[in-house]
Amino acid sequence: MAAQDTKVQTRAKGQATADRVRAAAMKRFAQAGYAAVSMREIASDVGVRPGALYNHFQTKQDILNDLMLGHMAQLLDAWETADFPDHMDALERFVRFHVRYHLERADEVFISYMELRNLEPDNFETIETERRKYEAILTEILEKGAQDGRYTPEHPKVTTRAIIAMLTGIPAWFRESGPLSKSDIEDHYVNLVQNAVLRAPGQSPRETG
Amino acid sequence: MAAQDTKVQTRAKGQATADRVRAAAMKRFAQAGYAAVSMREIASDVGVRPGALYNHFQTKQDILNDLMLGHMAQLLDAWETADFPDHMDALERFVRFHVRYHLERADEVFISYMELRNLEPDNFETIETERRKYEAILTEILEKGAQDGRYTPEHPKVTTRAIIAMLTGIPAWFRESGPLSKSDIEDHYVNLVQNAVLRAPGQSPRETG
DNA sequence: CTTGTAAATGAATGATCGTTCATTTATTTA
DNA sequence: TAAATAAATGAACGATCATTCATTTACAAG
Numbered sequence: 001m002a003a004q005d006t007k008v009q010t011r012a013k014g015q016a017t018a019d020r021v022r023a024a025a026m027k028r029f030a031q032a033g034y035a036a037v038s039m040r041e042i043a044s045d046v047g048v049r050p051g052a053l054y055n056h057f058q059t060k061q062d063i064l065n066d067l068m069l070g071h072m073a074q075l076l077d078a079w080e081t082a083d084f085p086d087h088m089d090a091l092e093r094f095v096r097f098h099v100r101y102h103l104e105r106a107d108e109v110f111i112s113y114m115e116l117r118n119l120e121p122d123n124f125e126t127i128e129t130e131r132r133k134y135e136a137i138l139t140e141i142l143e144k145g146a147q148d149g150r151y152t153p154e155h156p157k158v159t160t161r162a163i164i165a166m167l168t169g170i171p172a173w174f175r176e177s178g179p180l181s182k183s184d185i186e187d188h189y190v191n192l193v194q195n196a197v198l199r200a201p202g203q204s205p206r207e208t209g
Numbered sequence: 210m211a212a213q214d215t216k217v218q219t220r221a222k223g224q225a226t227a228d229r230v231r232a233a234a235m236k237r238f239a240q241a242g243y244a245a246v247s248m249r250e251i252a253s254d255v256g257v258r259p260g261a262l263y264n265h266f267q268t269k270q271d272i273l274n275d276l277m278l279g280h281m282a283q284l285l286d287a288w289e290t291a292d293f294p295d296h297m298d299a300l301e302r303f304v305r306f307h308v309r310y311h312l313e314r315a316d317e318v319f320i321s322y323m324e325l326r327n328l329e330p331d332n333f334e335t336i337e338t339e340r341r342k343y344e345a346i347l348t349e350i351l352e353k354g355a356q357d358g359r360y361t362p363e364h365p366k367v368t369t370r371a372i373i374a375m376l377t378g379i380p381a382w383f384r385e386s387g388p389l390s391k392s393d394i395e396d397h398y399v400n401l402v403q404n405a406v407l408r409a410p411g412q413s414p415r416e417t418g
Numbered sequence: 419c420t421t422g423t424a425a426a427t428g429a430a431t432g433a434t435c436g437t438t439c440a441t442t443t444a445t446t447t448a
Numbered sequence: 449t450a451a452a453t454a455a456a457t458g459a460a461c462g463a464t465c466a467t468t469c470a471t472t473t474a475c476a477a478g
Contacts, residue, residue: 117241180364260456428472437460
């Protein structure tokens with residue numbers, strides 16, 4: 001690591017600019033959408049001429065792809081390294097992790113599911129693979145809970161998508177100035193999700209239709 | 210009505226073209242996003258020259274606004290006129306209605322929540338007003354159920370958004386060719402939603418954290 | 419201090435955008 | 449059939465787009 005310090009130092013300025021490009025693109029993409037944002041706007045935010053962006057990213061598409069790849073990698077890594085009280089069950093861990101992460105990284109999350117269709121096919125496939133890994137975490141939790149008889153066993157993959165859609169929608173309406181704190185939201189969603197899938201003792205699955 | 214038949218007839222051809230513009234724009238916007246669709250593409254789909262579009266819509270923005278206004282109006286009207294078995298409770302009605310409607314009008318729904326940010330401020334406000342009306346239907350159902358002691362009383366507005374986000378996400382992954390039919394999906398979501406908010410007799414609200 | 423390279427500039431490229439408009443074509447009214 | 453009006457055409461407008469590139473500037477290495 002120390003042996004490469006000089007080399008790292010050499011490219012420090014370029015790295016810094018690239019990071020500012022990422023930050024500017026993130027905000028712009030989140031607010032206006034990929035297709036509505038111009039390279040000129042990003043360059044202006046960074047304080048640089050449009051052409052200079054191409055010293056750091058080959059195309060506009062590469063910026064979007066970089067942001068989405070980075071988001072998925074960080075999301076999966078954050079889950080791996082997250083720590084929770086020992087007594088907390090897996091489902092509650094997942095819900096709390098997901099809500100927290102999505103409330104703290106609203107822009108990244110928003111882009112990552114709004115701009116999927118603006119990814120070129122190859123990039124799209126890569127991102128979809130990462131997304132499926134994340135969904136698999138929750139599906140596995142639900143399946144394990146179903147085996148134990150604690151959760152309802154029906155359609156764990158569908159339930160996964162239902163839960164994730166429910167949670168991912170939070171940043172769209174949550175406002176710091178609202179009546180509920182982030183912690184309140186977290187608690188409420190834990191409750192909703194647990195109730196949705198819990199098979200209460202002595203309570204058989206309801207018949208509907 | 211009959212007295213205006215001649216006048217209606219006069220504009221019948223224009224109406225037909227306008228409808229085809231709507232249909233083409235709907236598909237294109239849903240697939241690629243408003244900003245990524247050109248008036249030339251829409252005109253080409255309709256089988257007309259770009260300039261002809263302006264005989265029916267003043268601007269590209271007006272097309273988007275027309276689609277979203279139409280969707281919200283039809284959604285609210287469909288709820289008003291929907292009929293269900295007498296014995297079915299309000300929450301189940303809402304969930305079944307919402308799932309069905311969204312599975313049948315995937316493009317309209319997708320546009321209406323993906324393209325909100327591409328609406329100019331005035332148009333956005335109008336659509337938001339309609340959207341709030343729709344959310345209010347579910348909130349009222351939850352509040353009434355809470356008064357009766359059937360549903361958990363916490364944060365009905367937040368729960369409304371959680372449920373709607375969960376349901377609205379379905380068209381994003383549902384495929385006719387998948388293992389579950391539309392009817393299966395409907396049943397499963399009814400179950401999830403009912404469990405999420407039901408206060409089972411003798412079951413006090415769970416403590417979390 | 420010189421050399422090599424990274425980073426940024428400034429100007430230009432061709433393409434495409436939404437929109438306008440005088441004109442032509444189609445259809446309906448009188 | 450003649451007049452009126454709706455609808456569509458074809459060509460053009462200026463603006464903006466992503467991207468390229470020869471050149472200049474900044475900076476670290478030897």
